[in-house]
Amino acid sequence: xxxxxxxxxxxxxxxxxxxxxxxxxxxxxxxxxxxxxxxxxxxxxxxxxxxxxxxxxxxxxxxxxxxxxxxxxxxxxx
Amino acid sequence: xxxxxxxxxxxxxxxxxxxxxxxxxxxxxxxxxxxxxxxxxxxxxxxxxxxxxxxxxxxxxxxxxxxxxxxxxxxxxxxxxxxxxxxxxxxxxxxxxxxxxxxxxxxxxxxxxxxxxxxxxxxxxxxxxxxxxxxxxxxxxxxxxxxxxxxxxxxxxxxxxxxxxxxxxxxxxxxxxxxxxxxxxxxxxxxxxxxxxxxxxxxxxxxxxxxxxxxxxxxxxxxxxxxxxxxxxxxxxxxxxxxxxxxxxxxxxxxxxxxxxxxxxxxxxxxxxxxxxxxxxxxxxxxxxxxxxxxxxxxxxxxxxxxxxxxxxxxxxxxxxxxxxxxxxxxxxxxxxxxxxxxxxxxxxxxxxxxxxxxxxxx
Numbered sequence: 001x002x003x004x005x006x007x008x009x010x011x012x013x014x015x016x017x018x019x020x021x022x023x024x025x026x027x028x029x030x031x032x033x034x035x036x037x038x039x040x041x042x043x044x045x046x047x048x049x050x051x052x053x054x055x056x057x058x059x060x061x062x063x064x065x066x067x068x069x070x071x072x073x074x075x076x077x078x
Numbered sequence: 079x080x081x082x083x084x085x086x087x088x089x090x091x092x093x094x095x096x097x098x099x100x101x102x103x104x105x106x107x108x109x110x111x112x113x114x115x116x117x118x119x120x121x122x123x124x125x126x127x128x129x130x131x132x133x134x135x136x137x138x139x140x141x142x143x144x145x146x147x148x149x150x151x152x153x154x155x156x157x158x159x160x161x162x163x164x165x166x167x168x169x170x171x172x173x174x175x176x177x178x179x180x181x182x183x184x185x186x187x188x189x190x191x192x193x194x195x196x197x198x199x200x201x202x203x204x205x206x207x208x209x210x211x212x213x214x215x216x217x218x219x220x221x222x223x224x225x226x227x228x229x230x231x232x233x234x235x236x237x238x239x240x241x242x243x244x245x246x247x248x249x250x251x252x253x254x255x256x257x258x259x260x261x262x263x264x265x266x267x268x269x270x271x272x273x274x275x276x277x278x279x280x281x282x283x284x285x286x287x288x289x290x291x292x293x294x295x296x297x298x299x300x301x302x303x304x305x306x307x308x309x310x311x312x313x314x315x316x317x318x319x320x321x322x323x324x325x326x327x328x329x330x331x332x333x334x335x336x337x338x339x340x341x342x343x344x345x346x347x348x349x350x351x352x353x354x355x356x357x358x359x360x361x362x363x364x365x366x367x368x369x370x371x372x373x374x375x376x377x378x379x380x381x382x383x384x385x386x387x388x389x390x391x392x393x394x395x396x397x398x399x400x401x402x403x404x405x406x407x408x409x410x411x412x413x414x415x416x417x418x419x420x421x422x423x424x425x426x427x428x429x430x431x432x433x434x435x436x437x438x439x440x441x
Contacts, residue, residue, distance in 0.1 A: 013410040013411060013414060014414060016408075016411045016414050016418070017415065017417075017418045020422060022288045034081045037438065050425055051425075053425070054421060054424070054425040056421060057421045057424075058418055058421045061417055061418075061420070061421050062414065062417070062418070065413075065414065065417050066414075069319045069320050069410070069413070070320075071319075072318035072321075073320040073321040075318060075320075076318065076320050076321065078220075
């Protein structure tokens with residue numbers, strides 16, 4: 001993990017968001033390897049987008065909010 | 079009883095209730111009970127006139143941009159709407175006590191029941207639920223984050239004042255039914271407004287209903303923008319992202335959800351209005367299809383349920399620890415997971431569509 005970006009405590013707090021990210025990754029992987037509903041360019045794109053876009057969104061939000069909160073915590077300690 | 083006698087009695091009852099309200103307000107100084115009165119009438123004397131910028135009486139309530147006043151206005155409006163929605167469901171439940179159409183038989187029968195069903199759902203969600211959360215938010219968020227007021231006080235006021243007209247539009251069919259002899263009836267589309275029924279129902283009350291719903295969505299979106307701007311920019315020096323209270327976090331997430339979902343509802347409502355009145359085929363079988371409405375509506379509808387539940391969960395997470403003297407367990411977990419709900423709730427709308435028959439796993 002990027003422990004240079006977040007310290008151990010922050011990473012622990014962020015675990016709660018790592019879990020859904022992990023679940024999304026699991027299903028992205030499973031459906032990429034074993035297409036459950038056949039392959040159709042349009043349908044499969046929609047299906048995978050419904051996994052990939054929330055993944056990207058949640059990852060981005062977790063990172064941005066994690067940085068903002070850890071930064072604010074450091075300011076409080078000063 | 080004929081219509082004119084009913085109207086006369088209603089007006090008389092209204093006058094009587096107004097007289098009761100005036101008497102109650104003069105019996106004692108109710109404002110002396112609340113320490114947050116802002117040092118107005120309690121300090122300045124009996125006139126209640128605070129300053130040139132803050133008038134008293136009816137003018138105050140009609141023109142105030144103070145967040146506490148607007149919170150109270152939202153609250154009063156929400157309670158009145160709760161009464162309407164509650165009355166609707168009581169009538170429905172009374173009717174359902176027996177299999178036969180009896181209780182509502184004289185009031186319009188099955189059509190009236192369907193109208194109540196529609197009105198109860200929409201009123202409870204959009205005219206009670208969201209406004210009562212806005213009441214709590216507007217009153218407490220500036221106090222909790224140490225701000226003077228909301229970021230945009232006048233937009234705050236107009237956002238509230240859009241609600242009474244939208245309520246009148248949503249409920250218009252009920253009022254106009256006896257006045258127009260049934261030419262305009264209450265909307266009988268159910269609160270989810272699925273086409274083809276909602277597109278085909280030849281009842282102008284449905285159009286008024288849709289317009290009112292759209293107006294209330296505009297109000298809610300403006301409020302959401304206000305909350306986001308306030309929480310981001312109006313925090314006091316000693317309030318930062320690390321020690322922001324949990325209620326503010328949930329209001330912030332809720333406002334983000336509103337920002338991205340309510341405009342879509344508005345668009346879908348416009349499409350439905352166009353289908354109904356201008357012959358477009360957004361939701362017609364030969365055009366976009368009825369399923370398109372369900373996708374659009376529930377893409378809004380799922381974030382909507384989180385819009386309704388996140389702030390109350392924030393209130394519980396704020397109040398229980400305060401009153402029990404304990405810290406909230408896993409405060410930062412709650413913050414991050416609330417934000418996660420904000421993002422993830424946009425991907426799951428299909429779980430409202432199991433009855434469409436187009437999901438292979440569920441037959």
